[in-house]
Amino acid sequence: MKSFFSSNRLSESGETKRMHQTHYDMIVIGSGPAGRRAAIQAAKIGKEVLVVEKGRQVGGVSVHTGTIPSKTLRETVLNLSGWRERGFYGRAYRVKQDIDAGDLRERLQKTLEHEVEVLEHQFTRNGVTTLCGTAHFIGENEIEVNEAEGVTSHYTADRFLICVGTKPFRPDYMPFDGERVLDSDEVLDVKHLPRSLVVIGAGVIGVEYATIFSALDVKVTLIEPRNTFLDFVDREVLQEFTHDLRDRGMSIRLDCTVENVEVKGTSVHLSLSDKRVVVADMVLFAAGRIGATDSLNLKAVGLEVDHRGRLKVDPKTFQTEKDHIYAAGDIIGFPSLASTSLEQGRVAACHAFGAPVPKAPAYFPIGIYAVPEISTSGMSEEEVRERGIGYEVGIARFRETSRGHIMGLNTGMMKLIFSLKTRRLLGVHILGEGATELIHIGQAVLNLKGTIEYFVENTFNYPTLAEAYKIAALDAWNRMPVFEEED
Numbered sequence: 001m002k003s004f005f006s007s008n009r010l011s012e013s014g015e016t017k018r019m020h021q022t023h024y025d026m027i028v029i030g031s032g033p034a035g036r037r038a039a040i041q042a043a044k045i046g047k048e049v050l051v052v053e054k055g056r057q058v059g060g061v062s063v064h065t066g067t068i069p070s071k072t073l074r075e076t077v078l079n080l081s082g083w084r085e086r087g088f089y090g091r092a093y094r095v096k097q098d099i100d101a102g103d104l105r106e107r108l109q110k111t112l113e114h115e116v117e118v119l120e121h122q123f124t125r126n127g128v129t130t131l132c133g134t135a136h137f138i139g140e141n142e143i144e145v146n147e148a149e150g151v152t153s154h155y156t157a158d159r160f161l162i163c164v165g166t167k168p169f170r171p172d173y174m175p176f177d178g179e180r181v182l183d184s185d186e187v188l189d190v191k192h193l194p195r196s197l198v199v200i201g202a203g204v205i206g207v208e209y210a211t212i213f214s215a216l217d218v219k220v221t222l223i224e225p226r227n228t229f230l231d232f233v234d235r236e237v238l239q240e241f242t243h244d245l246r247d248r249g250m251s252i253r254l255d256c257t258v259e260n261v262e263v264k265g266t267s268v269h270l271s272l273s274d275k276r277v278v279v280a281d282m283v284l285f286a287a288g289r290i291g292a293t294d295s296l297n298l299k300a301v302g303l304e305v306d307h308r309g310r311l312k313v314d315p316k317t318f319q320t321e322k323d324h325i326y327a328a329g330d331i332i333g334f335p336s337l338a339s340t341s342l343e344q345g346r347v348a349a350c351h352a353f354g355a356p357v358p359k360a361p362a363y364f365p366i367g368i369y370a371v372p373e374i375s376t377s378g379m380s381e382e383e384v385r386e387r388g389i390g391y392e393v394g395i396a397r398f399r400e401t402s403r404g405h406i407m408g409l410n411t412g413m414m415k416l417i418f419s420l421k422t423r424r425l426l427g428v429h430i431l432g433e434g435a436t437e438l439i440h441i442g443q444a445v446l447n448l449k450g451t452i453e454y455f456v457e458n459t460f461n462y463p464t465l466a467e468a469y470k471i472a473a474l475d476a477w478n479r480m481p482v483f484e485e486e487d
Contacts, residue, residue, distance in 0.1 A: 025353070028161045031051050031130070033338045042349040058116060072112075101191055132148065143156075168184050194280070196218065196280040199222050202254075206222065227254050234380035237413070237430075244372065258272060291310045301325060311332055326351075328341060369436065379426045415427075424452075426446075
């Protein structure tokens, strides 16, 4: 999908350098989070780097169709709809009464333009050469790039990093038309807001868009063929989340598949496996993404991808089966997060040129930018049970905090899990406003092997939602054995 701001501009220094140079220490294919971080890291240790981006601007999927646009859309919806103030003023409250697709695009355009400008400046400042075009391998150390207006050029390198990201899975049976039936890239460019929406696929992307449109008072039906969804989220937190969605009118149909989709006039008719028929103004198909590797000609370097177009790598170095070729980001699969992709790119660049390789902490945060947010780090209660660890749980409700009252929050919770034996924090799970920001306190304590005493004895700003850490810890503390031996 084309970004809202399209150009073929390159920095003058980058253009001049490219005209006189065809060999580089590293060529990075893709300029998303992994490619950005790897290119800059390699440049900082004195290497000549070329970044090839198939889009018309740098930034990759993350900037143009993924992370940044969807989160910008979410923030715009929450602001214009008055969602955050409805706890005080009621469900009918809105900042802007008649919200249309143009309102959503306006803020999105400004954000994307700024992101691209910052990234271009980073590349220029670090001496990274950029080139817009589609790259494919023609040899072990050589690529061919098809640029705009039919220009073809060849480049060689000692090392390569593949970070081309993913694209939406588009099955043949879905009548995609970009207007009534869309994929998760096309939804960012809708011409009108639907009154009703069916989202197929209850993964992270599907859930995020389903809840964002629901916050606009669109009638949303979420369909998932499995009998569960978001399986990596703690079950208790997910149950609370599901209750919140259903309480505001969203229909969630699990263990249900779509057998037929037909566009009839201004509506879409879906026949389901449970013999129901759902009629909606619009359908968003968000059931999976596949690696964007089909144009790379990986056979030329002896690499193969799995059935979802992903590359296999060494999880510590991100080397592929070819020592001089690395891969990072969504193209290698789980966890497929912008945050982890950034670090993967940095590690790959350091390893490629013999620089000290940073060691990744044991725990990283996962954020789901739904409405409400979910964020988690460490073990879920189900994982703790499976490992046979003695544990205690502490719960805090956001409405129990003064800050929560001030903000008018009726929902939101924090769940902390502690070991009975070592008293260490094992997992932190947050649902509600600010969850993706609050998680980092728990993440730090997890990686520093902190215990329940940190939360009980520490002082938190008042009034803040961060106080929930102390409330949840005291909730667990009051039920934990007083004389339990510690390691």
